[in-house]
Amino acid sequence: MNNLVLYRKYRPKKFSDVIGQDHVVKTLKNAIENKNISHAYLFAGPRGTGKTTMARLLAKAVNCLEESTGAEPCNECVACQSINKGNAVDLVEIDAASHRGIDEIRELREGIKFSPTSLKYKVYIIDESHQLTKGAANALLKTLEEAPDHAIFVLATTEPQKLIPTIISRCQRFDFKKLNLEEIVEKLKIILKKEEVKADRRSLEIIATAAAGSFRDAESLLDQVLTFTGKKIREEEVKNLLGLVETEYVSSFVDLLIEKKDSKAIKFLRKLYEEGVNLEEFHNLLLEYLRHLLIVGLSGIDLEKDESSVVASLKISFTGEEMEKIKKQTEKIKTEETTEMLRIFLEAGKQMDHSPILQLPLEMAIVEFCID
Ligand SMILES: Nc1ncnc2c1ncn2[C@@H]1O[C@H](COP(=O)(O)OP(=O)(O)OP(=O)(O)O)[C@@H](O)[C@H]1O
Ligand SMILES: [Mg+2]
Ligand SMILES: [Zn+2]
Numbered sequence: 001m002n003n004l005v006l007y008r009k010y011r012p013k014k015f016s017d018v019i020g021q022d023h024v025v026k027t028l029k030n031a032i033e034n035k036n037i038s039h040a041y042l043f044a045g046p047r048g049t050g051k052t053t054m055a056r057l058l059a060k061a062v063n064c065l066e067e068s069t070g071a072e073p074c075n076e077c078v079a080c081q082s083i084n085k086g087n088a089v090d091l092v093e094i095d096a097a098s099h100r101g102i103d104e105i106r107e108l109r110e111g112i113k114f115s116p117t118s119l120k121y122k123v124y125i126i127d128e129s130h131q132l133t134k135g136a137a138n139a140l141l142k143t144l145e146e147a148p149d150h151a152i153f154v155l156a157t158t159e160p161q162k163l164i165p166t167i168i169s170r171c172q173r174f175d176f177k178k179l180n181l182e183e184i185v186e187k188l189k190i191i192l193k194k195e196e197v198k199a200d201r202r203s204l205e206i207i208a209t210a211a212a213g214s215f216r217d218a219e220s221l222l223d224q225v226l227t228f229t230g231k232k233i234r235e236e237e238v239k240n241l242l243g244l245v246e247t248e249y250v251s252s253f254v255d256l257l258i259e260k261k262d263s264k265a266i267k268f269l270r271k272l273y274e275e276g277v278n279l280e281e282f283h284n285l286l287l288e289y290l291r292h293l294l295i296v297g298l299s300g301i302d303l304e305k306d307e308s309s310v311v312a313s314l315k316i317s318f319t320g321e322e323m324e325k326i327k328k329q330t331e332k333i334k335t336e337e338t339t340e341m342l343r344i345f346l347e348a349g350k351q352m353d354h355s356p357i358l359q360l361p362l363e364m365a366i367v368e369f370c371i372d
Contacts (some may be wrong), residue, residue: 045176048214101136178213199233262370
């Protein structure tokens with residue numbers, strides 16, 4: 001296998017390669033077919049869900065010289081090829097996260113007046129646009145207001161609420177969604193087929209779960225796994241490589257919480273961390289576990305007979321023994337307490353992204369829950 005990073009190698013080249021953002025694809029293709037293109041787009045959504053990818057697809061599609069492929073870029077003509085190779089001067093990508101944008105936006109305002117050099121449209125992709133400084137954001141707003149017809153802007157952001165409202169109102173907005181397990185597994189299968197690697201379904205599910213909605217993360221995790229495995233991926237190896245969390249750990253942790261043993265729970269967490277358990281993965285599994293604890297605890301559910309999708313997912317996620325354990329736990333905890341635990345740990349998850357010490361938000365959550 002060559003060592004090209006998977007997420008570059010398998011970045012969608014056509015709209016039809018994009019998975020899971022159908023609402024966006026449909027609307028954009030329509031606009032292109034009807035030559036009814038907006039001059040400013042806002043792509044908002046979680047990381048690794050296809051915003052930059054879609055922006056580049058749009059840039060290709062509006063500039064593609066081939067008529068016969070309809071709204072899809074042909075990937076053959078000079079316009080498509082220059083964009084694919086990354087040497088189209090009329091496609092400008094600005095990463096606001098690393099530059100904060102002052103100079104770039106100034107340059108942009110200078111350059112935008114001139115007609116495109118070789119493409120039909122000049123396309124400006126501004127990634128992480130919420131990170132522009134105030135000055136740069138205001139300059140961008142002016143630019144949007146006076147933009148000539150040959151210019152198209154795509155602002156991508158993971159945090160749209162941080163953009164100034166006047167910018168948002170200038171743009172046609174699309175919200176990208178996190179990908180679900182099935183969608184991620186689908187993409188992993190496509191990649192593995194091309195790489196001629198075999199994997200069992202469970203391994204792919206494990207990778208997809210750990211990716212928590214991000215294609216990029218899924219592809220990086222697969223990269224890691226492929227570095228160590230040969231032409232066949234096995235569940236055990238995947239678990240070991242990803243430092244996978246066993247349900248048993250989560251279950252013991254929940255025991256400590258139910259008994260309100262905060263210092264023991266904190267020690268337990270530290271031990272996991274020292275053993276190299278991936279705490280983000282642990283947190284994901286904890287939420288999944290608590291969700292099921294909540295459902296099993298609701299009165300009137302008959303696990304044997306119930307055929308709803310939650311109960312089905314419960315049966316897939318946990319072994320018979322684990323289910324027994326969950327049932328026992330529900331007898332020791334009130335529904336309100338379970339929801340409280342879920343609320344507190346959901347909140348902790350949001351903070352884990354920003355905390356310099358990964359385990360800190362979890363420790364605080366333990367204390368918060370055990371105190372009241
Ligand atoms: N919807 C999707 N369908 C297929 N592959 C995808 C999709 N979204 C992302 N990917 C894969 O993940 C990689 C990263 O995607 P991309 O850079 O477009 O994400 P992003 O939303 O811009 O993330 P960020 O907010 O971190 O910049 C792509 O190269 C591609 O391989
Ligand atoms: Mg991006
Ligand atoms: Zn083309």
